[in-house]
Amino acid sequence: MSRLNVPRTLALYLAWMGLTCGALLAGIGGMLPFGLGAIGPDAAFLGLVEAELFFVTVVWPFFMPRLLLPQATAAVRTAGPGGEPHLLILQIGVMMVVALPLALVSRNLSEIGAGEFLRAQLLVGAIGCFVTALLDRPAGSRLRTWYFLGFFTVSALFPFVGFLAGEWGKGLGILAAVSPFWAAAQFRSEAALSWAPGVQAALFGVLALALLVAAPFRRPVDSPAASP
Amino acid sequence: MTALLLIVLAALQESPDLLELRTVTDGCARSGCWLPLKVRVGGPAGFEGEISASSDSGFRVTRPFRIHGGGPVDLLLPVVVLAKDAKVEVALRGPSGVIKTRMLTGPLKLLDDRERLVLVDPRHPEYESLVRQELALPGGARVRCVASDPADWNEAADLGALEAVDGVVASEDRSELTMTVWRALGGALVTQPRRDLVDRLAEPAARFPSVDPVVGRFAVNENWIPRKRDSTLLFIVIYGFGFFVAVYVTGSRKGAAWLVPVSALGVSALFLAAFAAFYPKGNLAIRTWQGIVDAPEAPVAISISALWGGGPAGEVEFGRILKPVHPTALDAVRRPLELRLADGRWSVRGTAPGDPTRFVTVERLPAVDPFKVWVDAEGKTRTFRPGESDYFLRLPRKNWIRPQDPGSAAAVPVKVAGLIESRAERAFRVAVGQ
Numbered sequence: 001m002s003r004l005n006v007p008r009t010l011a012l013y014l015a016w017m018g019l020t021c022g023a024l025l026a027g028i029g030g031m032l033p034f035g036l037g038a039i040g041p042d043a044a045f046l047g048l049v050e051a052e053l054f055f056v057t058v059v060w061p062f063f064m065p066r067l068l069l070p071q072a073t074a075a076v077r078t079a080g081p082g083g084e085p086h087l088l089i090l091q092i093g094v095m096m097v098v099a100l101p102l103a104l105v106s107r108n109l110s111e112i113g114a115g116e117f118l119r120a121q122l123l124v125g126a127i128g129c130f131v132t133a134l135l136d137r138p139a140g141s142r143l144r145t146w147y148f149l150g151f152f153t154v155s156a157l158f159p160f161v162g163f164l165a166g167e168w169g170k171g172l173g174i175l176a177a178v179s180p181f182w183a184a185a186q187f188r189s190e191a192a193l194s195w196a197p198g199v200q201a202a203l204f205g206v207l208a209l210a211l212l213v214a215a216p217f218r219r220p221v222d223s224p225a226a227s228p
Numbered sequence: 229m230t231a232l233l234l235i236v237l238a239a240l241q242e243s244p245d246l247l248e249l250r251t252v253t254d255g256c257a258r259s260g261c262w263l264p265l266k267v268r269v270g271g272p273a274g275f276e277g278e279i280s281a282s283s284d285s286g287f288r289v290t291r292p293f294r295i296h297g298g299g300p301v302d303l304l305l306p307v308v309v310l311a312k313d314a315k316v317e318v319a320l321r322g323p324s325g326v327i328k329t330r331m332l333t334g335p336l337k338l339l340d341d342r343e344r345l346v347l348v349d350p351r352h353p354e355y356e357s358l359v360r361q362e363l364a365l366p367g368g369a370r371v372r373c374v375a376s377d378p379a380d381w382n383e384a385a386d387l388g389a390l391e392a393v394d395g396v397v398a399s400e401d402r403s404e405l406t407m408t409v410w411r412a413l414g415g416a417l418v419t420q421p422r423r424d425l426v427d428r429l430a431e432p433a434a435r436f437p438s439v440d441p442v443v444g445r446f447a448v449n450e451n452w453i454p455r456k457r458d459s460t461l462l463f464i465v466i467y468g469f470g471f472f473v474a475v476y477v478t479g480s481r482k483g484a485a486w487l488v489p490v491s492a493l494g495v496s497a498l499f500l501a502a503f504a505a506f507y508p509k510g511n512l513a514i515r516t517w518q519g520i521v522d523a524p525e526a527p528v529a530i531s532i533s534a535l536w537g538g539g540p541a542g543e544v545e546f547g548r549i550l551k552p553v554h555p556t557a558l559d560a561v562r563r564p565l566e567l568r569l570a571d572g573r574w575s576v577r578g579t580a581p582g583d584p585t586r587f588v589t590v591e592r593l594p595a596v597d598p599f600k601v602w603v604d605a606e607g608k609t610r611t612f613r614p615g616e617s618d619y620f621l622r623l624p625r626k627n628w629i630r631p632q633d634p635g636s637a638a639a640v641p642v643k644v645a646g647l648i649e650s651r652a653e654r655a656f657r658v659a660v661g662q
Contacts, residue, residue, distance in 0.1 A: 006488060010479040013492050014472060021468040028452070028461060040451035041511070041538060044460075091489075098492050101467055101499040105460055108509055111539045 004087065005067055012063045016055060016095050020102055023051035045110035048102055049120045049184045056092070056128035057151055057180065061135050061144055064088060085136040085212060092128040096121065113189065120187040123197045126205040127180055133211035155179045244271030246279075246320050246330045247300055252384055254374035256337045256345050257392060260285075260437030262306040262551070264389040265332070266380055267318055273297035277322045280566075281307040284314040285438050287552060287565035304380060305569070306389035308438045310557065312338045342369040344394040344429045347376035352399045354421055365429060378402050385410035386572065388549030388590060391435045395428055397421045409549065409592050412523035412660075413530075414624035431624030434530075436551045436588045442619050443586040444555035446517050446653075448536045453513040455649045456537075463507060467499045510646035512537040512581055518637045519620040519629075519656045520596055527596040529638040531589045532619060537581045539646060543568075547641035549590040550574035559584040593638055599657050602633045617656050625660040632657045 027047045029037025039047050067088060107117050135143060159182050162175035174193070176182040183196035248268035257263045267279055273295055280290040285308035295301050307316055316332035339345055344365065348358050355375070363371035378398055384390045385407035395416035398405055402419075411417055416428030474495045478487040512535065519530045532553070535541060550567065554560040565585065566577040579585055602610045612631045620629055637652035 004485045004488075006479060006484045009485075009488055010475055013475050013488070017468055017471050021464050024464050025461065028457060037452070041453075041456065094489050094492060098471070098496045100496055101503050102464065104500070104503055105463055105507065108507070108511075109456070109460060111511060 008063065008067050009091070012067065012091065013095070013098065015059060015063070017098065019055050019059070020048060020051050020099050023047055024102060024106065041109040043110065044106040045103070045112050045117075045120070046185055046187070048099070048106045049124060049187070050181055052099060052124045053127065053180055053184055056124060056131060057155070060092075060128065060131060061147065064132065064135055065141065067091065085132050085215075088132045088136055089129050092125060092132060095128075096125055112187075116187050116189060119197045119201065120184060122201040122205075123180065123184055123187075126201040126203075126208065129208040130204040130211070133208045133215075137215075155181055244269065244275050244277060244295075244320060244322060244327050246318060246328050249318055249330050249332055251332070252304070252376055252380045252389075253345065253347065253392060254376060255334055256339055256372060256374055257309050258339050258341075258345075258435065258437075259310050259312075260308060260439050261392040261435050262387075262389040263309055263316070263336075263392065264304060264306045264380065264384040264387075265316070265318065266377075267303045267305050268300050269293065269295070269303060269320060270300035271295050275322070277320060277327070279303060279305055279318060279320050281305050281316060281318045283307050283309045283316045285310055286554075286557075286561035286563075287567055289567045289569065291569045304383050304387065304389065306384070306387060309336060309338075310439065310560075312336065337372075339372065339392070341432070344369060344371045344432060345392055346371060346373045346395040346397060346425070346429070347381065347393055348373050348397045349378045349399045349402065350375050352397055352419075352421075354397070358397060358421060365426060369429075371425075371429060373397070378405060381405060382407060385415070386548060387569065387574075388551060390415065391433065391551075394433045395425060397425065408526045409528055409590055412521060412525040412528045412592075413590070434623045436553060436622075438551065438553055439555075439557050439560055440553050440619075441555050443532060443553045443588075444584070445615060445618075446515075446532050446534060446586055448515045448534055448653075450536075453511070453537055453649050454651075455513075456508060456511065459508050463499075463503070467495075470499070471495045508648045510537075510648040511539045512541055512644055512646045513649040513651070514640060514642050514647065516637065516640050516650070516652045517616075517619070517654045518634075518640075518652050519617075519623070519658050520593070520632070520638065521620075521623060521658045521660060522596055522599075523625075523660045524662055527593040529591050529593055529640075530620065530623075531591070531638075531640045533587045533589065533640055533642065535579060535581050535583065535585075535587075535644075537646075539581070541580055542645050543575050543577050544579060544587075545573065545575045545641075545643040546587060546589050547574070547591050548572055550576070551588040552576065553586045553588050555584055589640060591638065591641060597636065599630065599632065599659075600636070602631050612654070612656075616654060620656055620658050623658055623660060625662070627659040627661055629656050629658050631655065 024047060027039040135147060158178040159176040162172050165172035177193045177196040180200060183200045186193040186196045246267065247270045250266050252264040252266055265281055269279060275295045278290050278292040280288050282288040289305060289307055291303055291305050293301060293303055309316065317329055319329045320327045348355050358373040359375060365371060381396055382405060390410050395418060398417060398419055400419050405417060407415060407417060414431060414433035418424040418428060474491045475488055478484060478491040481487055515534050515536060517532045521528045521530060552565060563583060564578055568575045604610055610631055617629045632655050634652040634655045637655040640650060642650060
């Protein structure tokens, strides 16, 4: 933990809380002079999950590079990917625990069962771990560009193609299940694609694990990492 | 052989049975109103079961009972009929299921709205002339007098099951008859029919038909239960600020690398405990439109209540007088409701928040405060749209109807698991005369 960049960590926590609390407050409404409210109680949990997903896929990649102290990252720079992702994944865990009171409140509002709740939270955690394992490497900043392209394709383009296909009478609505945001909306047991969140959580979890396990094997054999 | 026969006969006598089924109103009924039935159940001492009555109204009424010993038990069980040819079925249930069913015999005499129904004590001196004579009010409305046992009247009136009846003629020695709420709603209790009956029947007693389009106006058009929403917003705001303060303060301390995550987790744990202890977990609410009737017999509150919110509703408990009312006949049969009558109080099973069912309850109030004009924040008298008070126009003897502050409405005796708010949307004061 002493390797954490404290100001950056502080900013991360505050941004996380700001986004999750803000999403719920703005969605529920009644706080503004004109009392806008975009969601009813049944959509409160989904609103929180979508906000969490947005954070771990869009905001988190920008926090990651400088979340650890420079001297800590330098020590593992030549060690290649997989040097300190466990600390970053731990931060994902801290953020999930920090958001737990909000998750329980929104779960009560939306009357979500325990299984559905866990499925949705696992999806967020698994995607967060995958993004961490994918981007926590020395070439992370270059990789980020391709990451966002892939993120847009998976999150927005696939559902859009599915929608267009539906308008043309082709039954490709299942493409929407590729998007984590669409999959998150299917967490209820009676949803048409209720299998999607669980499958995605498993898939991203396995991919994250694979990246973490494979990382040491991709380090240069004769790297000067051992010498401080 | 004789001994065997005696044993068989004894066994037959011991088995529970529906011995008698009759109406309190001699077969007279009104569409949508309670029809009080009297059921005699025989069985062995200690037998516990329930009787239930059903007809074409879309809901069943059940009453549990116990035979303590010393002979059969007589039970009052009301049912609602809609059509003239409605079949009324009463079932006796034991621990193992339905034991016996019985249909009410004889055609029902369905009265129209103008006709008055009067129950007459057979021991009254003028009983014979009343039941044989064709009586009519000055306006031409027919008065139908039928024989009825006064021993049934108090209980039926206390349950609200006498709403189809406009008057009762009791003999002088029937001082135990109270029927206070029924009289406050316009029912006439007379002992001298020639002197009092016609005047007292000028207006019909208040009735609450189970199909009434007027209740369709009592709708809840909100997504959020106000208390739930306020609690949620407060929780989120306090948590957000508390979290900010905790991590910001620890961020500048020595050892912040450890302190910041630990304080974040600590605040989270604190608010998890706060959620468990203080946050209202239920998702049900009751919204009520109420008329407070300032009757000379006793003040009563007529409440039309809607269950709303989310999630399943278990058994909803009400008070002594209850009537489920629907805007249309289709709504009435959409969901199979069961009304249970136990210890003189009603409860409902099978309803859900958001249903079109409106529960009309009548409660006697201990006292009512003097009427205060309802004014807004600027001191101007609040008015109401004419349609808002339509439901209370059915009350006879009324002098005026005025809106009053909903905050001064009487509490509705409703209990259901998960109920977090019970609020009056509108309250009216109805002043009635003698």
